[in-house]
Amino acid sequence: MATKTPSKEPARKNARGQRRSHAARLPAKSHASPRAAVAKSSAKRARGDEARERVLHAALECFGAFGFEGTSTRAVAERAGLSHPLLLYHFDSKDQLWQSTMEDVLGRYQSALYARLAQVDVTDAGAGLRAFIENFVEFSAKVPQLHRIMTQESTQGSQRIHWLIDAHLLDSFSQVCDMIRRGQASGAVRKGEAERLYYAVIGLGGTLFSVSTEFGLLTRRDVFSTAEVRKTIELIFDFLFR
Numbered sequence: 001m002a003t004k005t006p007s008k009e010p011a012r013k014n015a016r017g018q019r020r021s022h023a024a025r026l027p028a029k030s031h032a033s034p035r036a037a038v039a040k041s042s043a044k045r046a047r048g049d050e051a052r053e054r055v056l057h058a059a060l061e062c063f064g065a066f067g068f069e070g071t072s073t074r075a076v077a078e079r080a081g082l083s084h085p086l087l088l089y090h091f092d093s094k095d096q097l098w099q100s101t102m103e104d105v106l107g108r109y110q111s112a113l114y115a116r117l118a119q120v121d122v123t124d125a126g127a128g129l130r131a132f133i134e135n136f137v138e139f140s141a142k143v144p145q146l147h148r149i150m151t152q153e154s155t156q157g158s159q160r161i162h163w164l165i166d167a168h169l170l171d172s173f174s175q176v177c178d179m180i181r182r183g184q185a186s187g188a189v190r191k192g193e194a195e196r197l198y199y200a201v202i203g204l205g206g207t208l209f210s211v212s213t214e215f216g217l218l219t220r221r222d223v224f225s226t227a228e229v230r231k232t233i234e235l236i237f238d239f240l241f242r
Contacts, residue, residue, distance in 0.1 A: 052090050054080040059101040064145025067152045068098055068160065098160065105146055106168045109139050125182035126241065129189070132176055133236050137205040141229045147206035173198065183241075190242055197240065204236050 058080035062071040073094050077087040091097040113135045120127040140147055153161040180197050183189030190197070208215055208223050215223045222228060 048090075051080075051082055051086060054082060055087055055090060055097070056101055056104050059097050060105060060143070060145050063098060063101060064148045067149075068094075068158070073097060099163070102149070102160075102164060102168070105143060106164075109135075109143075109146070110172075112139055125179045125186060126188040128179045129176070129183055129240070130237065132179070133201060133205065133240070134233055136201070137229060137233045137236070140206045140209045141224050144206075144209035144212060147210045151210065188241055190240060201236055201240060204239065205232060208232060 055076060059071070059076045062076050062079060066075075071094070073087055073091070074084050076097065077084045080087070087097075091100060113132065116131045116135045117128065120131050122128045150161075150164070153164065177194040177198055180189055180194040184191060184194070212223045215221070223232075
């Protein structure tokens with residue numbers, strides 16, 4: 001019995017009457033190696049991190065000089081040398097930018113403090129207080145904007161100062177006041193309310209750097225010089241310790 005040869009299906013035509021191939025089309029093979037793809041992704045991430053750091057640095061300068069109300073995201077972008085849309089890609093609003101700026105600067109402050117405290121016997125209240133004072137004064141000299149921002153927000157009584165206290169300041173305040181009380185109990189620290197002594201230290205350690213222009217014009221001295229920073233530390237030591 002003869003078998004029929006299967007007839008070939010005619011190739012279909014497209015709208016232009018051209019024959020279309022039934023062969024499956026595979027995606028073009030990528031010549032980039034996985035290592036190159038990872039490197040490209042890492043480079044892109046590094047550029048994003050760099051842009052974010054530039055924005056945070058510029059925001060700290062703006063908020064420190066002009067306050068929250070006097071700062072705009074456009075001004076920060078301009079100071080950072082970035083486009084406004086790129087800034088908004090990293091930070092949705094001025095409120096988020098301010099909060100991120102404070103988290104960044106206070107995180108750096110805490111890291112420096114913990115590193116210094118790790119070098120002393122924290123069970124010795126006097127040693128712990130000295131480490132706190134040295135770190136606070138030196139950081140205030142490097143980042144005077146922090147003291148200015150804290151003063152501005154406290155003066156205004158904004159919701160931002162409430163957030164700062166709850167999220168970052170309350171624990172540190174309590175710990176330092178506890179060290180002051182323990183130092184008083186051992187006879188190493190002068191008498192007085194621990195809370196008032198705390199703010200006396202903050203005032204002595206931060207104010208000079210916040211009003212550096214005024215100090216320089218009146219005294220003809222650079223408050224940020226190593227010698228002047230050390231003088232401020234020693235002044236607080238003389239004030240607080242017996």
